[in-house]
Amino acid sequence: MRIYVCVKQVPDTSGKVAVNENGTLNRASMQTIINPDDMNAMEAALKIKDATGCQVTAVTMGPPPAEGMLRELIAMGADDGVLISGREFGGSDTFATSQIIAGALHHLGIGDEDVVFCGRQAIDGDTAQVGPQIAEKLEIPQVTYAGEIEKDGNVLKIKRLLEDGYMTVEVKTPCLITCVKELNEPRYMTVKGIIECYDKPITVLDYPALENEPLIDKTTIGLKGSPTNIFKSFTPPQKGSVEMIPGTSQEAADALAEKLAKKHII
Amino acid sequence: MILSAKYELMRKNFRNFAETEFTTEIQEKLDREGGFDEELFAKIAKNGFCGIKIPVEYGGQGGDSLAYVLMNEEFSRICPVGAIYANTPNSLGSGPLLACGNEEQKQRILPDVAAGRKHIVFALTEPGAGSDAGGTLTTADADGDDFILNGRKCFISGAPMADYAIIYAKTNRALRGSRGISMFILDMKLPGVSVGKGEMKMGINGYPTSDISMENVRVSKKDLLGPLDNGFITAMNTLNGGRLGVAAQSLGVAQGCLDEAIKYSKERKQFGKPICANQGISFMIAEMATEIEAARTLIYTTAIEKDQDAKDSFVKCAMSKYYASEMANRVAYKAVQIFGGYGYIKDYRVERLYRDVRVMSLYEGTTQVQQMVISGALLK
Structure with a gap:
């Protein structure tokens, strides 16, 4: 069994967001982090690895520095990493990206017992589209918003966390699961993992490696091939200050009422 | 670096x-x-x-x-x-x-x-001994397949929750000074072992320190650690590594104090400007940062040299602890000074760091003991 975990390097939203002239994010100028939901996906995979000893592969599409992120995931416990990287892939929207990643996964091979884990969504675009689109292109079942995962042979029992409740679903492998942050608490890297991660294999898949993949339509990848055009990206101006009122609900309500009364609102 | x-x-x-x-x-x-x-x-x-x-x-x-x-x-x-x-x-x-x-x-x-399943602590210090191993009064007398341990260790960090303690005890009373001392792995659950009340300390609260008393404790010979009568030399080797750890702790506290001081001095306004606009404050910050960087370079180099078994790395470990712990005390003093009265109030982190850092120039050999090690190597 092999678990592919799709991960994305995203801008650290606690810093300032820089934008290119064509409307896309200027990723080079920003501090990056591993997308938080993807960390939950990785932890879910590592838990299954702890129990079964399966192989865990971290997969990402991004510029060459994204290799650093793959090393970090290997230091957490992943066995190897795959970096999909090429100028031709740059500027891809979710439709183009999922095609390329699906093509890469197909190229790597998805066996009967294999699973693809993704984070629910990335904090930069917040679309939650790439995971489901990868599943569609690979023609494997998908279960989104996993808040609990139980593995029993080649069946996964998933508790989906939805806005108004939850839903329990069983799904057979191979399948794709998107994970929410309630699923688990991601582990830290270990010193042993860090020492070893620089000797573990990272496969780079560039455009020539994937150009003949049947799942990839060369006319619909990259900035030019992407159906989505970004009109404008910007850092929203701050709307004013927020004050957090601490204490129990009763205390906070009292304090709020007092403040509103002072301003003659109530 | x-x-x-x-x-x-x-x-x-x-x-x-x-x-x-x-x-x-x-x-x-x-x-x-x-x-x-x-x-x-x-x-x-x-x-x-x-x-x-x-x-x-x-x-x-x-x-x-x-x-x-x-x-x-x-x-x-x-x-x-x-x-x-x-x-x-x-x-x-x-x-x-x-x-x-x-x-x-x-x-x-x-x-x-x-894995953190068991706690192990280091018990060298006694009311009349520590860096001066010659004063060790704890004894271990051979008796068949066992040793019988008697004595009291004090200021033992982590003693209250320890599962094991490394005990230094006199096994040969005829030998003087640091010779005639052996090491034992003491199972803290053995009959005759008792642990004192936690000491009330100035800082580093949250890591209890207490006495360990041994009264006719029967320790198996398989728990003799290292060579008989020659345990203290090993104690010194362990302390070298430990000293580097304390040096690094000092470095960290100092950096924490500097981080706090920089942030506060930019926020706090007096006489119509942030206090960092005064050279009285900004020069203090320059001094703190420079001393921290000097300690950092010394500590990292020593760590690398120690792992390569450099001959004089024990001197560099002593220098690291001596310099970094004294430096961190100076830096913490200045951080509190920059905070003014607020630095004396428990709501502000520097108040705690100032107390926590004080032990760094005391435990695992005082500054003066480090100076003895350094000068001893130079003047022999």
């Missing part, structure tokens, strides 16, 4: 852990209530930090002194007590076992220590 990607990643990981897990609430609770936070320790242990310097074959992480130094620095920058939680099993606890334990002893104890 430029570190390789591997060590930068270690630093990033230690920093991330410290900033996430050593919350203000936990820091304040540790200081207010003392005691030992099992939950916090479990988190440290779960991530392998108790065994970063313990080899992989004994369940550790297989890291080196530089990894160990980076952990102490980054943990201590946020929470000195958190650094001590992770430091003890790595240095004073497992050090003597790694240095002279036999295979059976290492296999029996180290995996539990590395």
